[in-house]
Amino acid sequence: MAVxxxxxxxxxxxxxxxAEILADVDELRPVAVGIDAPLGLPRGRASLETRGPxxxxxxxxxxxxxxxRFFPITIGAMRKLTARGIRLAEEIRRRNIPVYxxxxxxxxxxxxxxxxxxxxxxxxxxLRKLGVKNLPPKISADEADAVTCAYAVYLWWRGLxxxxxxxxxxxxxxPKRRP
Numbered sequence: 001m002a003v004x005x006x007x008x009x010x011x012x013x014x015x016x017x018x019a020e021i022l023a024d025v026d027e028l029r030p031v032a033v034g035i036d037a038p039l040g041l042p043r044g045r046a047s048l049e050t051r052g053p054x055x056x057x058x059x060x061x062x063x064x065x066x067x068x069r070f071f072p073i074t075i076g077a078m079r080k081l082t083a084r085g086i087r088l089a090e091e092i093r094r095r096n097i098p099v100y101x102x103x104x105x106x107x108x109x110x111x112x113x114x115x116x117x118x119x120x121x122x123x124x125x126x127l128r129k130l131g132v133k134n135l136p137p138k139i140s141a142d143e144a145d146a147v148t149c150a151y152a153v154y155l156w157w158r159g160l161x162x163x164x165x166x167x168x169x170x171x172x173x174x175p176k177r178r179p
Contacts, residue, residue, distance in 0.1 A: 001013055001014070001015050001021065001024060001146055002143065002146035002147045002149065002150040003028060003030065003150060004132070004147075004150045004151065004153070004154050007133070008130075008131045008132050008133055008151075008154065009133045009134050010132050010133065010134050010135060010147055010150065011134070012135075012136055012139065012143040012146060012147060014140075014142070014143070018084070018087065018088060018091070021088060022088070022091055022092070025092055025095065025097065026095065029097070030097060030153075031097075031098075031153075031157055032097065032098040032099070032100060032153050032156060032157065033092050033097055033098070033099045033100070033153070034099075034100050034101075034102035034149040034150065034152055034153040034156075034173065035085050035088060035089055035092075035099060035100070035101060035102060035149075036085075036102055036103065036104055036145060036146070036149050037081045037082060037084060037085025037088075037101070038057075038073040038078070038081070038082040038085055038086075038101060038170055039082075039085050039086055039089045039099070039100075039101040039170035039171075040057065040086065040101075040165075040167075040168060040169040040170030041057070041073070041082075041169065042054040042055065042056055042057045042060075042073075042169060043057070043166075043168065043169055045074075048073075048074070048079045048082060048083055049079075055072045055073075055074045056072060057073070057165060057169040057170060058164070058165045058166050058169055059101070059164045059165030059169065059170060059171070059172040060072065060073075062164045062165070062172075063103070063106055063172075066106075066109075066110075068103075068105070068106045068109050068110075069105070070103060070105065070106065085101070089101075100152075100153065100156065100163070100171060100172065100173045101165075101170045101171060101172040101173070102148075102149035102152045102153070102172065102173060103172060103174075104116075104145035104146075104148035104149050104152075106172075106174060107148050107149070107151070107152045107174065107175060108123065108126075108148055110174055110175045110177075111126070111130065111175055112126070113126035113127070113148070114126065116141040116144050116145055117141070120139075120141050120144060123144050123148075124139060124144055127144070127147055127148070127151065130151065132147060132151060135147065152173050152174070152175065153173070155173075155175050155176075156173045160175060160176050161173040161174060161175055161176060162174055162175075162176050162177075
């Protein structure tokens with residue numbers, strides 16, 4: 001997990017259980033939460049267990065249009081991640097906190113940062129160049145992705161993100177394109 005303040009000072013930590021994540025949200029009361037997981041199903045898809053199309057949401061098609069690579073929500077492990085993301089988003093929204101889907105790989109691509117599997121060191125260096133302060137010296141790849149998601153929420157808060165998708169499928173926030 002990661003939280004950024006208005007001066008881009010970051011704090012990261014690891015949580016495994018939904019109850020721990022929700023307890024942190026209750027304690028911190030953030031202005032918004034970004035979840036690194038799909039937060040909805042494609043229109044026309046009855047459930048995650050259903051086989052066959054549709055496989056892509058409006059926000060997924062936008063990622064494809066922009067040449068951003070991702071795993072479809074209907075494959076293997078993504079189903080479990082999607083179910084958890086939907087569950088967490090519902091719980092956080094019950095607390096009157098806006099929740100957005102974030103995709104760190106997409107945010108990194110749009111900001112010109114390497115993805116964690118290409119160069120964790122380069123990703124951390126890029127986050128520092130963006131102004132993120134207090135990054136842990138031994139940051140994990142998952143924490144670096146969490147910081148990227150928190151940075152996307154920061155950009156949203158500053159009006160520098162676009163919301164891609166539709167509410168019934170999941171709205172993803174992505175950095176606005178530079179002119």
